[in-house]
Amino acid sequence: MRLVTWNINSARLRLPLIQRLIGELNPDIICLQEIKGETAVFPGAPLRELGFEHQHVRGMKGYNGVAILSRHAFKPLPLANWCNKDDARHIAVELKNGVELHNFYVPAGGDIPDPAVNDKFAHKLAFMDEMAKWSKKGKTQSRILVGDLNIAPLPDDVWSHKQLLDVVSHTPIEVEKMERLMETADWVDSARALTPAPAKLYSWWSYRAADWAKSDKGRRLDHVWLTPDVAKKLKGNETFKAARGWQQASDHAPVVADLDIKL
DNA sequence: ATGGTGGAAGGTCCA
Numbered sequence: 001m002r003l004v005t006w007n008i009n010s011a012r013l014r015l016p017l018i019q020r021l022i023g024e025l026n027p028d029i030i031c032l033q034e035i036k037g038e039t040a041v042f043p044g045a046p047l048r049e050l051g052f053e054h055q056h057v058r059g060m061k062g063y064n065g066v067a068i069l070s071r072h073a074f075k076p077l078p079l080a081n082w083c084n085k086d087d088a089r090h091i092a093v094e095l096k097n098g099v100e101l102h103n104f105y106v107p108a109g110g111d112i113p114d115p116a117v118n119d120k121f122a123h124k125l126a127f128m129d130e131m132a133k134w135s136k137k138g139k140t141q142s143r144i145l146v147g148d149l150n151i152a153p154l155p156d157d158v159w160s161h162k163q164l165l166d167v168v169s170h171t172p173i174e175v176e177k178m179e180r181l182m183e184t185a186d187w188v189d190s191a192r193a194l195t196p197a198p199a200k201l202y203s204w205w206s207y208r209a210a211d212w213a214k215s216d217k218g219r220r221l222d223h224v225w226l227t228p229d230v231a232k233k234l235k236g237n238e239t240f241k242a243a244r245g246w247q248q249a250s251d252h253a254p255v256v257a258d259l260d261i262k263l
Numbered sequence: 264a265t266g267g268t269g270g271a272a273g274g275t276c277c278a
Contacts, residue, residue: 009269009270009278010269010270010271013270013271034270034278036270036271037271061271061272062270062271062272062276062277063270063271063276063277063278064277108277108278110277110278120277150278206267206268206278207267207268207269207278208266208267208268208269209267209268210267248269251268251269251278
């Protein structure tokens with residue numbers, strides 16, 4: 001099974017990039033975040049034509065939105081709200097082998113890393129706490145958790161640990177929330193299982209750089225986590241950095257995981 | 264300390 005997670009930053013605008021990704025990587029399952037449109041305007045038909053006949057989409061107007069697309073049948077799981085908001089940040093399915101696949105778009109958190117003055121940061125921290133509760137409660141379930149988690153946990157997940165300590169996505173409180181979450185079900189970070197620190201790993205590069213590749217000021221915000229039983233089947237994990245250089249690219253690169261699972 | 268870019272909307276809000 002080849003699985004891709006990608007913050008697409010508008011599924012409609014970047015449909016050609018999704019089509020190109022399918023042609024170049026031939027994934028079985030694609031998890032998208034920030035599809036940025038209502039479910040009804042998701043470009044499902046052209047993706048169905050490429051073999052992704054099974055689609056579970058949760059969009060909303062303007063922002064957020066997540067989708068799971070697969071070549072293989074799955075069972076959609078009931079939609080859940082997080083932090084009492086119906087803001088399309090999570091969608092999940094059960095695969096044929098009984099493994100649950102959860103696709104998350106964690107709040108970015110705004111600019112100021114202080115929950116007392118920044119509601120967006122408070123929302124992000126509350127969201128992480130709620131994920132930890134959910135994860136702990138279901139810890140015996142075989143699961144894959146993917147998505148744009150908007151946190152780069154390790155010093156080598158950012159271009160400068162020192163310079164990003166006060167920057168939302170890499171602050172100690174966020175990193176601690178992520179570590180607590182990982183402990184709740186012994187989640188295996190598939191990228192670091194295969195490429196340990198101190199190798200630098202990034203999945204996002206800002207649009208605001210004059211030359212994103214040259215400055216290479218990246219952060220690893222996109223993740224594929226596995227419960228320990230599923231992690232035994234992990235065969236590969238790569239960031240498909242080339243896609244960040246495509247015409248009209250998303251600011252996130254796809255993360256690709258290969259698992260020894262037949263669907 | 265600041266501003267830099269990009270998407271959805273058709274206001275600004277969000278990243």
